[in-house]
Amino acid sequence: MTDEEEAWVSRLHKKARTTPEIRREIQNSKLPATVLARKYEVHRHTIRKWRQRDSVEDASHRPHRIHAPLTPQQEAIVVCLRETLLLPLDDLLAVVHRFIHPEMSRSALDRLLRRHGLSNLKELIAAKEGENAPSVERFNGRIAEILKTTRFRSSQDLERALMQYASVYNHQIPQKALGYISPVQALKDWQKKRPELFKKRVYNLTGLDTF
Known part of the structure; x- marks a missing residue:
């Protein structure tokens, strides 16, 4: 990743409790959820959430389906x-x-x-x-x-x-x-x-x- 890309990612996630890099570390770590929660100062549910995902990107908040109107x-x-x-x-x-x-x-x-x-x-x-x-x-x-x-x-x-x-x-x-x-x-x-x-x-x- 270039310096420009890293800066863009940092700005994008500056309000997030975890960055994509931290999320990847969480996914790859063998440490217990409680230990990781203390390390990254997040709730253990956050640790479990990212361990259950394959991606490190935030989930979209847009509706999954656009409801078609009645004819x-x-x-x-x-x-x-x-x-x-x-x-x-x-x-x-x-x-x-x-x-x-x-x-x-x-x-x-x-x-x-x-x-x-x-x-x-x-x-x-x-x-x-x-x-x-x-x-x-x-x-x-x-x-x-x-x-x-x-x-x-x-x-x-x-x-x-x-x-x-x-x-x-x-x-x-x-x-x-x-x-x-x-x-x-x-x-x-x-x-x-x-x-x-x-x-x-x-x-x-x-x-x-x-x-």
């Missing part, structure tokens, strides 16, 4: 799901991850909903009064009734009961806003029409309600 068609499906099923943000994100875009972030989904004026779920439910809002309220009310009137022996029993009820609601109860078909059937119909917009096949299985 206009996929975005339209997400909007339709929000408007018809009135899913909370986290529930909608789970559906998007499983069936449409597995890498979409929560913040990106929130921005999408805001762009379409769909960020306030309470306002959406209020706007649907007389249509599908009562069904949502009945769904939530029935769950509340189950919790009030049923004594469960364990958390597993409670989880099993809620899963069974959610399965019935999602697979067997027709929704007016969906043309009197179940939410899962609506997803299956959409997938049949536009399969390229889905990343995973929609199955009529209870397991899909566990995410």
Whole structure:
């Protein structure tokens, strides 16, 4: 390495606790981590970190993958799901991850909903009064009734009961806003029409309600 290169490396790593040369020494040393930590005045975890690496360069802090945005068609499906099923943000994100875009972030989904004026779920439910809002309220009310009137022996029993009820609601109860078909059937119909917009096949299985 030339003097100019050494000076450049020194400037690049002047704020680092260890230089590339020290990191190489750590990797090649047979001394215990505690001894090296005292020698270089760093934490022993730093010693272990550089021993586990082949390179002496700092890891990049940039994202490993650039997340591709939704296509206009996929975005339209997400909007339709929000408007018809009135899913909370986290529930909608789970559906998007499983069936449409597995890498979409929560913040990106929130921005999408805001762009379409769909960020306030309470306002959406209020706007649907007389249509599908009562069904949502009945769904939530029935769950509340189950919790009030049923004594469960364990958390597993409670989880099993809620899963069974959610399965019935999602697979067997027709929704007016969906043309009197179940939410899962609506997803299956959409997938049949536009399969390229889905990343995973929609199955009529209870397991899909566990995410």
